[in-house]
Amino acid sequence: MSARFRHLIRTWGRVVTVAAAAACPLLAHAADEADPPAAAKLAEAPADSDAAKRTSLTRELAEQGEADLQKSVRVFQQRYLVKSGRVELQLGGGLSMADPLVSHRAADATLLVHLSERLAIGAGASKWFGQTTARFAQIERDFGLFPEKSLLQAGGHGQVQLTPLVGKFSSFGIAVLQVDGYVLLGGGALRTTRGETLKPFGMAGAGLRIHTLRWLSLSFEVRDYITSEKFISESRILQHVFGGVQLGIWIPPSVTYRFAR
Amino acid sequence: MVVARLFASLALSLAQGAAVGLALLHAVPAQADDVLEGTPVVRRNSLYRAGRQEIGVVFGTSLGDPFVRNLVPGAHYDAHLTDWLSIGADLLVGIGVDTGMKAEITTKVGKHNETFDMQTSRLALLAGGHASVAPMSGKFMLLASLPLHWDLHVNLGAGVASTPGITASSGGKAPPTFSVAPWVGGGGRIFLSRVLAVTADLNSWFISRTLSVDRNNQPPGAAFAGQLVFTAGVSFFVPPDLRRAE
Numbered sequence: 001m002s003a004r005f006r007h008l009i010r011t012w013g014r015v016v017t018v019a020a021a022a023a024c025p026l027l028a029h030a031a032d033e034a035d036p037p038a039a040a041k042l043a044e045a046p047a048d049s050d051a052a053k054r055t056s057l058t059r060e061l062a063e064q065g066e067a068d069l070q071k072s073v074r075v076f077q078q079r080y081l082v083k084s085g086r087v088e089l090q091l092g093g094g095l096s097m098a099d100p101l102v103s104h105r106a107a108d109a110t111l112l113v114h115l116s117e118r119l120a121i122g123a124g125a126s127k128w129f130g131q132t133t134a135r136f137a138q139i140e141r142d143f144g145l146f147p148e149k150s151l152l153q154a155g156g157h158g159q160v161q162l163t164p165l166v167g168k169f170s171s172f173g174i175a176v177l178q179v180d181g182y183v184l185l186g187g188g189a190l191r192t193t194r195g196e197t198l199k200p201f202g203m204a205g206a207g208l209r210i211h212t213l214r215w216l217s218l219s220f221e222v223r224d225y226i227t228s229e230k231f232i233s234e235s236r237i238l239q240h241v242f243g244g245v246q247l248g249i250w251i252p253p254s255v256t257y258r259f260a261r
Numbered sequence: 262m263v264v265a266r267l268f269a270s271l272a273l274s275l276a277q278g279a280a281v282g283l284a285l286l287h288a289v290p291a292q293a294d295d296v297l298e299g300t301p302v303v304r305r306n307s308l309y310r311a312g313r314q315e316i317g318v319v320f321g322t323s324l325g326d327p328f329v330r331n332l333v334p335g336a337h338y339d340a341h342l343t344d345w346l347s348i349g350a351d352l353l354v355g356i357g358v359d360t361g362m363k364a365e366i367t368t369k370v371g372k373h374n375e376t377f378d379m380q381t382s383r384l385a386l387l388a389g390g391h392a393s394v395a396p397m398s399g400k401f402m403l404l405a406s407l408p409l410h411w412d413l414h415v416n417l418g419a420g421v422a423s424t425p426g427i428t429a430s431s432g433g434k435a436p437p438t439f440s441v442a443p444w445v446g447g448g449g450r451i452f453l454s455r456v457l458a459v460t461a462d463l464n465s466w467f468i469s470r471t472l473s474v475d476r477n478n479q480p481p482g483a484a485f486a487g488q489l490v491f492t493a494g495v496s497f498f499v500p501p502d503l504r505r506a507e
Binding site: 070097098099100101135139142143144145164165166167168169170171172173174175176179180181 | 325327369
């Protein structure tokens, strides 16, 4: 009988415990809304003075600790960017630079396979839209000459990309984005307005790739197409320098880490 | 005695309940707040530009010149008011080098006009002030071994451009020009150390000038046109010590 009574008392004690635990947050909210003068009076009580001081000190130390934590925390995590084993579809275009007589606009599509973080190979095609410049017309007008012109039309190429630079940057402290710098070498064949035959060309360039999302990048690129063109009097080596932008769509769109983040 | 132990057990349970309640009371706000929430994405970073002065020497070339390419050695000064904003001054001196097109035109026009003398103008001086904004700055690893700080910046400036003018064999003259020249462009810096950086910039200067005489040895009037100028160089930053961001 006595044992059952003790069991009953213990059970009720646990019920009261749980009830008290559940009620405390409510009591705390009620305390927040308590009349400030009443709280102040309590704080003025000599017996609670030391406790209030300790509470205040504890709070200050906690806030200081949190501030120190924010200053000192260093986050080491797996690299945001993984290129190895992924395919990048680049779509973009560019404008020719530094040619006084003709200008071109380019539309490019390139498929790159990133063999490693630093090496990629790919193939692409370009369509160029060329026209003569005002300087061309000026030479015709001022000198009575009719310069021969060679406008690029279309071409295909293979390329190798090497990425010696990998880094990150911020813009006014708003966000941190990953970036890499690459050089490219390649070659292919193109067609110009001077004949239907395909002409071989070499290509060299450099670019800066900004990774905005894991599946999307934006590359700023300079390319130099070097080809030989046959004019009436002679053949000449021509250089067509383009500055352009490429939008990179990455497949697969996300990366899988071998270990937990 | 038994009753006393029961009341002691009840008091202990109540104390445990109060302790759990207090713990919950303090745990609720701790779960709601993320200590990193709202904090800057970049902190305590070294400010390679803020409050520093930059003195640079450059060498470059104009691009797209039909008749005379201009090699442009020069210097510039920048006072970096903040890490992203600077104001400064530039001075470039032009050295003319004839292009192949000039020689070709001289040959071809000379076949029909023996008195033709291909007189051209070059850039003599480019000088002015500028403001630069560096919206992108960061760091990268060169070949996974050498960390380097870098930035990209946009330039907006205005100054004067001077050309020596043309005196044609026909007696016609294009007087020397000293025209207002706005310019716009951009470039980048790579810091090799705290005080040394390599720079590259591509700017377009809008310049009024006469490029050459025509086939009758008469210089046409001056006209405004964009002139691309590419420069590369090294910059020295003082003071050598870097500030750190908050």
